[in-house]
Amino acid sequence: MIRFENVSKVYPRTHTHALRTVDVRIRKGEFVYITGHSGAGKSTLLSLLLRRTAPSEGRVLVNGQDLARLPERKLPLLRRAIGMVFQDHRLLASLSAEENLTFALRATGTRGDLQQRALQVLRQVGLAHKRKAYPIELSLGEQQRVAIARAMVTNPPLLLCDEPTGNLDPDTSWEVLELLSDLNIRGTTVVIATHSRELVDRLRRRTLVLRGGELVRDDDAGGYAL
Ligand SMILES: Nc1ncnc2c1ncn2[C@@H]1O[C@H](COP(=O)(O)OP(=O)(O)OP(=O)(O)O)[C@@H](O)[C@H]1O
Ligand SMILES: [Mg+2]
Incomplete structure (x- = not known):
């Protein structure tokens, strides 16, 4: 469903290397955490999936479609197929x-x-x-x-969440996490960017760890410890 093919992202104005040759595949129906410290590149990874920003190198594919080749008029279709939850609910x-x-x-x-x-x-x-x-x-x-x-x-078949429990106390975070897990059980592919150790340790799922834009771990059983 999602494929990052040696994706690098440099924000040109500040020359920030937000992602460095990230190569990973997420299959339909998966529940995946993207973790890493602040500035590690988590939100950048999600932005690439919505084509809010373009990779500097490599390719981002959603359902086999290279997003760089997606015509402008098909963007609404892509964004309709992807639900997005932000930290500050909006x-x-x-x-x-x-x-x-x-x-x-x-x-x-x-x-x-x-x-x-x-x-x-x-x-x-x-x-x-x-x-x-x-x-x-x-x-x-x-x-x-x-x-x-x-x-x-x-x-949408795919749900992206950027720090969905960022402002919540532990109990409420857990409720939100259970809700996301339910949606996943019913078939939605769920990707959660978070730096919350509690979240990742409480419901163990596949965990990708970014450090300085590099994918340094991809662990099936999850857990936060680096
Ligand atoms: N629009 C932008 N222009 C320039 N640099 C950016 C931009 N967005 C992010 N960055 C930089 O890219 C790097 C990765 O940022 P990103 O927002 O992806 O990190 P993050 O892992 O989501 O961090 P956080 O946990 O704080 O949300 C950081 O160094 C950040 O300063
Ligand atoms: Mg972020």
């Missing part, structure tokens, strides 16, 4: 939980009963009863669950 403050989801559905041109679909996914993250609440009326953990619901509402 919900729209002026919209309720449900409206945040229907907005995402509309933005991707989904038809049908959007409200029904939104409710179904909110139920899945255990927040149907909060569907009318605005982000400010939700706890941080609830906000993050709505953000995951929003990323999932278009039913």
Whole structure:
């Protein structure tokens, strides 16, 4: 599903080597952590998958498609196939939980009963009863669950999460992690960038470790210790 082929990334303005010949494959249905210290290149790796940025060398392939060769007009299609969850949830403050989801559905041109679909996914993250609440009326953990619901509402086969539990206490982090694990069990490929040792040690899954942009470990059973 995902293939990084000797990918290097240098940010030209600052000459930062964010990634150095990263070569890795992630298969459909996997649950993978990308760990490493701050600045190791985790977010850069995710940005490449959404083609927010381009590799300086090497190729990034999603479902066999070289993203560098993807025509501009097909970008929305790529981004519709990839759900993205950010550390700072980025919900729209002026919209309720449900409206945040229907907005995402509309933005991707989904038809049908959007409200029904939104409710179904909110139920899945255990927040149907909060569907009318605005982000400010939700706890941080609830906000993050709505953000995951929003990323999932278009039913993308791939979910990318950048520090999805960054602002959460351990219990709430665990709830979010269980939710992501559930989604994975139901078939979604999940990639989580995080520097949280607790997360990675608590639910052991394949773990990629970046150090200074280099992939220094790829461990099936996971665990954080370097
Ligand atoms: N847009 C950019 N322009 C220039 N340099 C950048 C840009 N984005 C990231 N960098 C640099 O690239 C390196 C990797 O950054 P990246 O954001 O991928 O790290 P990260 O592992 O996600 O870190 P964190 O855990 O702090 O989020 C860092 O040295 C960073 O300063
Ligand atoms: Mg980051």
